[in-house]
Amino acid sequence: MEQEKSESIKSLIESIDKQSVALPEFQRDFVWEIAKTYDLFDSIVRDIFIGAIIYGKPSFEIAVRAIDNLPRKSQRKIPVLKLSQDEIKQKVQLDNYRIILDGQQRSTSLYRALKGIDDVWFIAKNESDYEAHEQDIADKPFNEKKLEEILYEFMGEEDKERLSVKLSDIYIAMQENPRESKIKEKFFDKQYFKGFDATDYDSFFEKYLIILDKMQDILKESKLLSYYLLDMSIDKFALFFERSNSKGISLNFTDILAAKLYAGDFNLREKIEAFEDENTNLKDDFNRELIIRTIAYIVGDGKDKIDRGFILKKLNYEHFNEYWDKVCEWYKQTLNFLFDNHFIISQSWMPYEPMLIPLIIFRKEINKDFSQMSYEQSTFIHYWYWASIFSQRYTGASNEAIIKDANMLRQIAKNEKISEKAYFNRLAKLIITKPEDIFDYNRKGNAIYQGILNFIHYQAKGLIGWENTNRLNFNDSKLEDHHIFPINFIKKRFKNDQEALDKIESVANKTLIPKISNIKISDKSPSTYLNELKTRNPQLDISLINHLIPSELLDSTFDDYYSVILDERANKIFASIEQNIIKKQSEILTMFYKEPIVSQSSNIKIFARYYNSEVEAVFNRDTQKVLYNNEAYDTPSSAAVKAKEDVSGKKTTANGWDFWKYLDENQEERYLKEIRK
Numbered sequence: 001m002e003q004e005k006s007e008s009i010k011s012l013i014e015s016i017d018k019q020s021v022a023l024p025e026f027q028r029d030f031v032w033e034i035a036k037t038y039d040l041f042d043s044i045v046r047d048i049f050i051g052a053i054i055y056g057k058p059s060f061e062i063a064v065r066a067i068d069n070l071p072r073k074s075q076r077k078i079p080v081l082k083l084s085q086d087e088i089k090q091k092v093q094l095d096n097y098r099i100i101l102d103g104q105q106r107s108t109s110l111y112r113a114l115k116g117i118d119d120v121w122f123i124a125k126n127e128s129d130y131e132a133h134e135q136d137i138a139d140k141p142f143n144e145k146k147l148e149e150i151l152y153e154f155m156g157e158e159d160k161e162r163l164s165v166k167l168s169d170i171y172i173a174m175q176e177n178p179r180e181s182k183i184k185e186k187f188f189d190k191q192y193f194k195g196f197d198a199t200d201y202d203s204f205f206e207k208y209l210i211i212l213d214k215m216q217d218i219l220k221e222s223k224l225l226s227y228y229l230l231d232m233s234i235d236k237f238a239l240f241f242e243r244s245n246s247k248g249i250s251l252n253f254t255d256i257l258a259a260k261l262y263a264g265d266f267n268l269r270e271k272i273e274a275f276e277d278e279n280t281n282l283k284d285d286f287n288r289e290l291i292i293r294t295i296a297y298i299v300g301d302g303k304d305k306i307d308r309g310f311i312l313k314k315l316n317y318e319h320f321n322e323y324w325d326k327v328c329e330w331y332k333q334t335l336n337f338l339f340d341n342h343f344i345i346s347q348s349w350m351p352y353e354p355m356l357i358p359l360i361i362f363r364k365e366i367n368k369d370f371s372q373m374s375y376e377q378s379t380f381i382h383y384w385y386w387a388s389i390f391s392q393r394y395t396g397a398s399n400e401a402i403i404k405d406a407n408m409l410r411q412i413a414k415n416e417k418i419s420e421k422a423y424f425n426r427l428a429k430l431i432i433t434k435p436e437d438i439f440d441y442n443r444k445g446n447a448i449y450q451g452i453l454n455f456i457h458y459q460a461k462g463l464i465g466w467e468n469t470n471r472l473n474f475n476d477s478k479l480e481d482h483h484i485f486p487i488n489f490i491k492k493r494f495k496n497d498q499e500a501l502d503k504i505e506s507v508a509n510k511t512l513i514p515k516i517s518n519i520k521i522s523d524k525s526p527s528t529y530l531n532e533l534k535t536r537n538p539q540l541d542i543s544l545i546n547h548l549i550p551s552e553l554l555d556s557t558f559d560d561y562y563s564v565i566l567d568e569r570a571n572k573i574f575a576s577i578e579q580n581i582i583k584k585q586s587e588i589l590t591m592f593y594k595e596p597i598v599s600q601s602s603n604i605k606i607f608a609r610y611y612n613s614e615v616e617a618v619f620n621r622d623t624q625k626v627l628y629n630n631e632a633y634d635t636p637s638s639a640a641v642k643a644k645e646d647v648s649g650k651k652t653t654a655n656g657w658d659f660w661k662y663l664d665e666n667q668e669e670r671y672l673k674e675i676r677k
Contacts, residue, residue: 025063053103063262116168264317352394365413442505
């Protein structure tokens with residue numbers, strides 16, 4: 001970003017008229033009430049900082065629109081102009097073209113007032129308007145008073161009792177520079193204000209001219225309007241909006257992408273709205289970013305990142321025309337597969353939504369409905385899904401996990417085995433290794449917390465309600481994580497038992513039930529509210545077992561065995577995790593792993609990425625020497641140290657076996673240490 005500069009309001013208005021300043025298509029509409037425009041000019045006259053305008057010089061195709069010049073009560077539809085990358089480049093170079101990133105409301109207000117789209121009047125004080133303590137100001141000659149000392153207020157119409165000057169008249173006079181006689185004829189004589197007799201006419205006209213001149217000086221003041229100019233790439237452009245907007249609108253890279261695609265031949269907003277209209281059951285949780293990132297994966301063929309930078313730089317309207325509808329259909333099918341097979345009870349409770357992307361890619365590769373996949377494929381999908389959640393595979397840098405998993409599921413879809421044993425090892429690293437670990441998770445937003453509640457739903461092949469034994473599903477009213485032992489009941493009954501108090505919010509004390517059921521339960525003891533429910537549902541014990549809750553809880557004796565009940569439930573939950581995931585690890589490895597075929601050639605091409613740079617070398621299997629930059633190094637580590645120094649300019653240590661990589665027969669990246677093994 002360049003340092004802060006300044007320009008005049010006059011210059012801004014002229015730039016808008018010349019169409020060298022515009023708005024990106026995704027910017028919200030002009031929404032300021034006229035009173036805010038009055039306040040804006042009041043601040044300008046009083047020399048109060050009104051904030052800086054931030055311009056951007058785009059270097060990419062984008063859709064833009066002009067500053068709003070429509071009457072306030074009209075239907076507001078500003079035409080959109082689509083500009084190609086070449087057109088943008090030309091306009092930037094020849095016309096100093098720029099778009100307003102921040103300051104749209106202020107810029108539009110200034111333009112509308114000075115161009116007469118909105119009526120804004122400078123109302124001057126009468127002598128009687130000065131307070132007693134302002135007598136020294138009142139006594140000043142009119143031409144020596146500051147403009148703020150003359151100002152009574154800004155209003156949308158002239159004041160019949162005070163001298164008034166319309167701002168658009170001031171701007172016209174500044175542009176046309178008419179003679180005083182023309183100003184008198186065109187502006188002054190048409191005022192309603194007649195608060196003077198004939199002898200004062202000239203005096204008031206002189207005051208009118210003074211206000212005119214003083215306001216023109218302000219509009220011409222080159223230091224009045226602060227601005228920053230950003231000459232930026234599209235990914236920085238998006239990042240700016242994500243981090244800087246504080247006006248109540250949430251802009252993200254999807255909005256920027258929509259403007260970019262609109263400049264081509266794809267209306268992303270219309271497509272999103274169409275999907276939501278056609279799929280009302282998915283509307284509230286529709287994750288448009290997942291669709292976009294899936295398209296990015298397909299376009300990059302699993303070899304490129306699917307982050308904001310790649311999406312904004314590489315994807316174009318042709319990609320979206322080709323893949324949007326297909327991916328949306330696969331997205332629906334994937335969610336239906338997860339619902340039908342009880343992986344999730346509702347999308348809002350899904351631990352890691354990005355996991356949908358590898359599953360969508362799997363659906364694409366098998367080229368048939370999920371119900372048609374093989375037993376082996378189904379076995380892997382079930383294991384992969386839960387192992388990924390309970391190993392927290394998607395916490396943090398999920399971009400890498402998405403690409404890796406999508407690549408692996410593509411192989412499974414093709415009935416190929418995986419030759420990367422480290423992949424299976426990562427899936428096997430569950431963070432829940434014993435029943436006691438269940439008590440560590442007590443926050444609704446935590447993925448493991450959500451995963452456990454969904455896993456109970458999965459092992460039960462669908463949770464059933466407590467009011468009856470009907471299945472709960474994602475169409476049910478809002479689901480809540482209900483306290484099996486209510487909070488206040490625990491605090492009263494076990495107030496001196498810190499261990500018991502520590503378990504209140506644990507997921508072991510929670511289960512998913514409809515919100516209305518949760519409200520009815522309130523703070524009653526478990527046996528009380530459960531027996532009340534049993535009068536309506538004689539098979540309540542079946543519902544409890546379905547939720548992995550010991551049915552003994554119906555007996556009031558067990559109200560006092562809070563920790564015992566929770567321990568038993570934690571054991572049941574862990575036993576199911578152990579059965580479905582932990583004990584399947586060796587079976588999964590046997591079914592889907594194959595030893596990698598390593599080239600027996602003495603020399604193998606190797607590479608590494610460091611500081612966003614890629615370096616290449618050759619590794620000799622027999623001598624374990626590395627040829628890097630036409631120089632031989634005795635070990636991979638010594639070559640790695642030199643490569644890092646060349647890239648960063650700093651000499652640091654390096655383990656070459658973990659630094660260098662090679663490609664196996666499936667073109668998968670593998671660390672050099674794999675050969676060493």
